[in-house]
Amino acid sequence: MTSPKSTRPMGRDEHWLTVTKPTATTRFFRTFLPWQFIRFIVINVKMVRIIAMGHHPKRS
Amino acid sequence: MGARVVVLGSGIAGHTAASFLRKWLGKEHEVIVVSPKTDYNWIPSNIWVGVGLLRPDQVLFPLPPVYKRAGIDYRQAKAVAIHPEGTGDDHQACVAIEYTSPEKLGQQERVAYDYLINATGPKLNFDATPGLGPDKNTVSVCTADHAAHASQLLDEKVERMRKGERQKFLVGMGHGTCTCQGAAFEYIVNLEFELRHRGVREMADITYLSNEYELGDFGMGGLHLRQGGYVTPSKIFTESLFAERGIDWVTRSHVSKIEPGRVFFETLAGEEKELPFDMAMLLPPFRGAALSAFDRNGADITARLFAPSGFMKVDADYTAKPYEEWRAADWPRTYQTAFTNIFAAGIAFAPPHPVSVPRQSPKGTNITPAPPRTGMPSAIIGKAVARSIVDMIHGAKEPTQTASMAEMGAACVASAGANPFTGTAASITVFPIVPDFEKYPEYGRDLNHTFGEIGLAGHWIKILLHHLFLHKARMRPLWSLIPE
Numbered sequence: 001m002t003s004p005k006s007t008r009p010m011g012r013d014e015h016w017l018t019v020t021k022p023t024a025t026t027r028f029f030r031t032f033l034p035w036q037f038i039r040f041i042v043i044n045v046k047m048v049r050i051i052a053m054g055h056h057p058k059r060s
Numbered sequence: 061m062g063a064r065v066v067v068l069g070s071g072i073a074g075h076t077a078a079s080f081l082r083k084w085l086g087k088e089h090e091v092i093v094v095s096p097k098t099d100y101n102w103i104p105s106n107i108w109v110g111v112g113l114l115r116p117d118q119v120l121f122p123l124p125p126v127y128k129r130a131g132i133d134y135r136q137a138k139a140v141a142i143h144p145e146g147t148g149d150d151h152q153a154c155v156a157i158e159y160t161s162p163e164k165l166g167q168q169e170r171v172a173y174d175y176l177i178n179a180t181g182p183k184l185n186f187d188a189t190p191g192l193g194p195d196k197n198t199v200s201v202c203t204a205d206h207a208a209h210a211s212q213l214l215d216e217k218v219e220r221m222r223k224g225e226r227q228k229f230l231v232g233m234g235h236g237t238c239t240c241q242g243a244a245f246e247y248i249v250n251l252e253f254e255l256r257h258r259g260v261r262e263m264a265d266i267t268y269l270s271n272e273y274e275l276g277d278f279g280m281g282g283l284h285l286r287q288g289g290y291v292t293p294s295k296i297f298t299e300s301l302f303a304e305r306g307i308d309w310v311t312r313s314h315v316s317k318i319e320p321g322r323v324f325f326e327t328l329a330g331e332e333k334e335l336p337f338d339m340a341m342l343l344p345p346f347r348g349a350a351l352s353a354f355d356r357n358g359a360d361i362t363a364r365l366f367a368p369s370g371f372m373k374v375d376a377d378y379t380a381k382p383y384e385e386w387r388a389a390d391w392p393r394t395y396q397t398a399f400t401n402i403f404a405a406g407i408a409f410a411p412p413h414p415v416s417v418p419r420q421s422p423k424g425t426n427i428t429p430a431p432p433r434t435g436m437p438s439a440i441i442g443k444a445v446a447r448s449i450v451d452m453i454h455g456a457k458e459p460t461q462t463a464s465m466a467e468m469g470a471a472c473v474a475s476a477g478a479n480p481f482t483g484t485a486a487s488i489t490v491f492p493i494v495p496d497f498e499k500y501p502e503y504g505r506d507l508n509h510t511f512g513e514i515g516l517a518g519h520w521i522k523i524l525l526h527h528l529f530l531h532k533a534r535m536r537p538l539w540s541l542i543p544e
């Protein structure tokens with residue numbers, strides 16, 4: 001994705017000269033289907049682990 | 061003899077609690093839901109209504125048929141007052157309700173209970189800021205109606221841009237003490253995505269305006285993620301996401317007033333500033349629902365059950381103390397109140413204090429995000445409270461379940477553009493939600509379980525969750541197997 005250049009608010013703080021931006025490779029993998037299928041599974045597993053840590057019987 | 065459990069509210073917390081109560085309790089026990097609106101709203105998907113991608117009826121469905129099928133007694137009414145000791149000589153605890161259904165509009169009734177769950181969620185406090193709200197100068201996505209109104213205004217603005225008129229969009233927090241930054245974040249990135257999709261992005265200036273000290277605070281004091289060989293604060297990722305999309309941002313701000321097309325705000329540094337806008341989606345701060353409480357003699361005991369914010373006081377440590385002394389143990393675990401048969405679940409409970417570092421402007425204005433109150437903990441708390449009540453009905457002396465936000469994690473998917481092939485979302489897991497610096501001294505959280513990633517997979521998960529959670533809320537087959 002390219003940043004729409006004409007929307008840079010000239011004259012205001014130009015935050016994005018000092019921020020981290022993704023490289024073209026990072027951006028490519030964000031929507032690269034084979035990689036995203038794998039990530040779909042990995043993220044689901046991570047989320048299920050968090051859910052499993054959810055609430056507990058009371059321990060006194 | 062059977063027990064009667066009354067649930068106030070049919071949002072994420074109340075509906076989850078009522079569904080599980082009905083599942084776990086035998087037919088000799090009664091479950092009653094009191095809620096003013098007949099529709100269930102899957103609120104997280106309101107974001108997509110607000111940018112015109114979904115219709116309101118795709119995020120709403122009527123609850124009465126679901127309750128009828130499940131055997132839950134539903135009253136279309138709002139709770140007004142709680143009488144935990146009963147009234148006069150009648151020692152039966154009850155709650156006063158006022159009907160909102162067209163047939164019984166305004167009629168009052170007292171509903172007796174053995175156990176009560178207050179899951180009345182937030183009151184959207186637009187009045188906290190002059191000029192804020194859909195009836196005034198800004199739009200909101202907090203309800204499906206608000207979101208539909210936002211979408212209409214967006215269409216108008218797109219038309220103007222197509223005719224060559226530049227438009228300024230402002231999205232964020234309408235007050236210095238707002239929470240729900242995640243929703244504003246989702247709305248602004250979805251808005252940007254949609255404007256690109258409609259071919260007018262070059263004509264739009266988009267700015268995020270927030271009470272957060274840094275972007276990525278989200279009312280959780282930010283979070284840290286392991287990535288690329290570094291432990292990186294959420295500020296870096298959030299700024300990156302905005303910069304990549306050409307979204308400007310202003311943080312550390314308290315919106316003090318909104319006039320048509322102009323927002324006035326005070327910064328932590330003490331400056332008074334203003335920004336022009338053509339369309340502003342600014343979220344309101346939250347209060348608790350306006351409920352009162354009375355003892356048997358009619359004396360007002362609201363302050364015993366409720367904090368000044370209107371949220372219900374539960375088993376948290378509400379002692380006022382400085383930030384340095386805040387502990388994970390301050391957060392409630394069972395959500396039981398001073399009355400052992402009254403519980404609060406979801407947004408309705410009063411948090412002990414914020415999570416983010418509290419800050420004030422030189423004028424003394426509080427510019428601190430309120431603690432996060434997302435859907436997953438709301439549902440988990442609703443279910444835990446339901447289980448405790450079921451066990452107490454079956455003889456347990458005290459609540460059997462705990463669900464402290466300082467002991468549970470959250471999984472959250474923030475949409476960053478809705479398209480099955482080009483869309484993305486930020487998938488985040490965090491453990492625990494409220495940082496515990498005694499257990500995890502450096503960052504307050506377990507970095508093995510705190511994770512974040514942006515990609516198309518997150519969008520697919522968001523779609524999946526939309527359908528799964530609506531299926532669950534409709535109590536369709538196997539609903540109870542779907543996790544909170």
Ligand SMILES: Cc1cc2nc3c(=O)[nH]c(=O)nc-3n(C[C@H](O)[C@H](O)[C@H](O)COP(=O)(O)OP(=O)(O)OC[C@H]3O[C@@H](n4cnc5c(N)ncnc54)[C@H](O)[C@@H]3O)c2cc1C
Pocket residue numbers: 068069070071072073074075094095096097103104105106107137138139140179180181182201202203240243349350405406407408433434435436438472473474
């Ligand atoms: C735009 C938006 C997007 C969001 N996105 C996400 C997300 O992606 N993920 C996430 O986890 N969370 C998200 N959240 C937060 C999530 O929606 C809330 O955490 C959740 O709805 C809280 O549940 P609740 O049951 O406490 O309150 P609610 O869902 O608000 O339910 C409150 C219920 O109480 C009823 N009520 C009100 N007053 C009374 C009364 N006096 N008597 C009886 N009933 C009453 C209401 O009608 C309603 O039924 C989002 C919030 C917003 C606004």
